[in-house]
Amino acid sequence: MRTLNDKVVVVTGGARGLGKAICKRLADDGAKIAIADxxxxxxxxxxxxxxxxxxxxxxxxxxxxxxxxxxxxxxxSTLGxxxxxxxxxGIFPTCPFDELTFELWRKVFSVNLDSAFHLCKAFIPxxxxxxxxxxxxxxxNTFYIAPPALAHYVASKGGLIGLHRVLAAEYAEFGITANTIAPMLTRTEGAEEYFAQQQEIFDMALEWQDIKRPAEAADIVGAVSFLASEDAGFITGQTLPVDGGTVKL
Ligand SMILES: NC(=O)c1ccc[n+]([C@@H]2O[C@H](COP(=O)([O-])OP(=O)(O)OC[C@H]3O[C@@H](n4cnc5c(N)ncnc54)[C@H](O)[C@@H]3O)[C@@H](O)[C@H]2O)c1
Known part of the structure; x- marks a missing residue:
C-alpha cells in the first residue's frame, strides 16, 4: 500500500543500518527520499x-x-x-563512567541529540x-534498561524522548506528531562495529527478549512506516519499544 504517496521524507543516517532499511521501506510506501549521512x-x-x-x-x-x-x-529545491x-x-560507543571524558560525552550528545535540535529547527517551519x-x-530501549558503560548514550537517547514529548505538545495544533522508537540491540553495521569485541552482548540481548531471535533492521521499519502514515495521526508524544518484548511500558 502506498501510504506515503509523494510525501517528502528526510532520513538521517540513511547510508547504512536502520536508516538504510527505513529509506527502502518509505520509498516502497511511495515517499520521496532525502538521505542525510x-x-x-x-x-x-x-x-x-x-x-x-x-x-x-x-x-x-x-x-x-x-x-x-x-x-x-x-x-x-529538489524534492519540496x-x-x-x-x-x-547516531553513535553508540561504550565507555564506563569512570573513564568517560567530557569530550566523548559532548560528542555523543552532539551527534545523537543536538542534531535533533538542528533538524527540528530546520524542518518544523x-x-x-x-x-x-x-x-x-x-x-x-537502553533508556529503560540502563545498561552499564552507556551513561552518555542513554542520557542522549533519553533526551530525544523528552524532546519529542514536548514537541508533541507544542505542535499538535499544526497537525504535526512527534514520536520516538526504542529498538533492541539490532545487528546493523554499527552494532557489529561497536560490539565487535563483545559478542556476548548479542546473546545477553536474546535472554532479555520474549521473542528469542536477534533483531534485524527489518523489524524496525514497520513501526516507522506506521508512525509516518495518516493512520497514526492521533498518536503523538509516545515512545514505541520495538524490541521483542524486552521493555513493557
Ligand atoms: N543497532 C542497534 O542495536 C540499535 C539499537 C537501538 C537504537 N539504535 C539507534 O538507531 C540508530 C541507527 O543505528 P544503526 O545501528 O543503524 O547504526 P549504523 O552505525 O549502522 O548507522 C548509523 C548511520 O548514521 C550515520 N552517522 C553517524 N554519525 C553521523 C553524523 N554526525 N552525521 C550524519 N550521519 C551520521 C553513519 O554514517 C551511519 O550511516 C542510532 O541512532 C542508534 O543509536 C541502534
Whole structure:
C-alpha cells in the first residue's frame, strides 16, 4: 500500500543500518527520499529504486547547524519541503563512567541529540506551513534498561524522548506528531562495529527478549512506516519499544 504517496521524507543516517532499511521501506510506501549521512549513500539510493527526481543524498554532519541548513535548502529545491523527518543517525560507543571524558560525552550528545535540535529547527517551519508533519527519531530501549558503560548514550537517547514529548505538545495544533522508537540491540553495521569485541552482548540481548531471535533492521521499519502514515495521526508524544518484548511500558 502506498501510504506515503509523494510525501517528502528526510532520513538521517540513511547510508547504512536502520536508516538504510527505513529509506527502502518509505520509498516502497511511495515517499520521496532525502538521505542525510556522513557516508556515501549510493547503496541506499540503488536499493530504493526511485527515479532521480524522487531521491537525493546529501553528505551532511547532523551535529552541524550549517550542514542541516544546507540540507534543507537542497531538499526544498529538489524534492519540496520536508513532510516527514526520520532521525536515525547516531553513535553508540561504550565507555564506563569512570573513564568517560567530557569530550566523548559532548560528542555523543552532539551527534545523537543536538542534531535533533538542528533538524527540528530546520524542518518544523515547513511542516507548520502545510499543517501536517511527522517527526520520528530512533531512540533506544537502553533508556529503560540502563545498561552499564552507556551513561552518555542513554542520557542522549533519553533526551530525544523528552524532546519529542514536548514537541508533541507544542505542535499538535499544526497537525504535526512527534514520536520516538526504542529498538533492541539490532545487528546493523554499527552494532557489529561497536560490539565487535563483545559478542556476548548479542546473546545477553536474546535472554532479555520474549521473542528469542536477534533483531534485524527489518523489524524496525514497520513501526516507522506506521508512525509516518495518516493512520497514526492521533498518536503523538509516545515512545514505541520495538524490541521483542524486552521493555513493557
Ligand atoms: N543497532 C542497534 O542495536 C540499535 C539499537 C537501538 C537504537 N539504535 C539507534 O538507531 C540508530 C541507527 O543505528 P544503526 O545501528 O543503524 O547504526 P549504523 O552505525 O549502522 O548507522 C548509523 C548511520 O548514521 C550515520 N552517522 C553517524 N554519525 C553521523 C553524523 N554526525 N552525521 C550524519 N550521519 C551520521 C553513519 O554514517 C551511519 O550511516 C542510532 O541512532 C542508534 O543509536 C541502534
Amino acid at each position: 556522513l557516508l556515501d549513500a549510493s547503496e541506499t539510493m540503488a536499493l530504493c529504486g526511485l527515479s532521480r527526481d524522487r531521491i537525493l543524498q546529501k553528505k551532511c554532519d547532523v551535529s552541524s547547524a550549517e550542514d542541516i541548513e544546507a540540507l534543507k535548502v537542497e531538499v526544498n 519541503s520536508c513532510d516527514i523527518l526520520v532521525h536515525s543517525a 515547513g511542516m507548520k506551513e502545510k499543517k501536517w508533519g511527522r517527526i520520528i527519531s530512533i531512540s533506544s
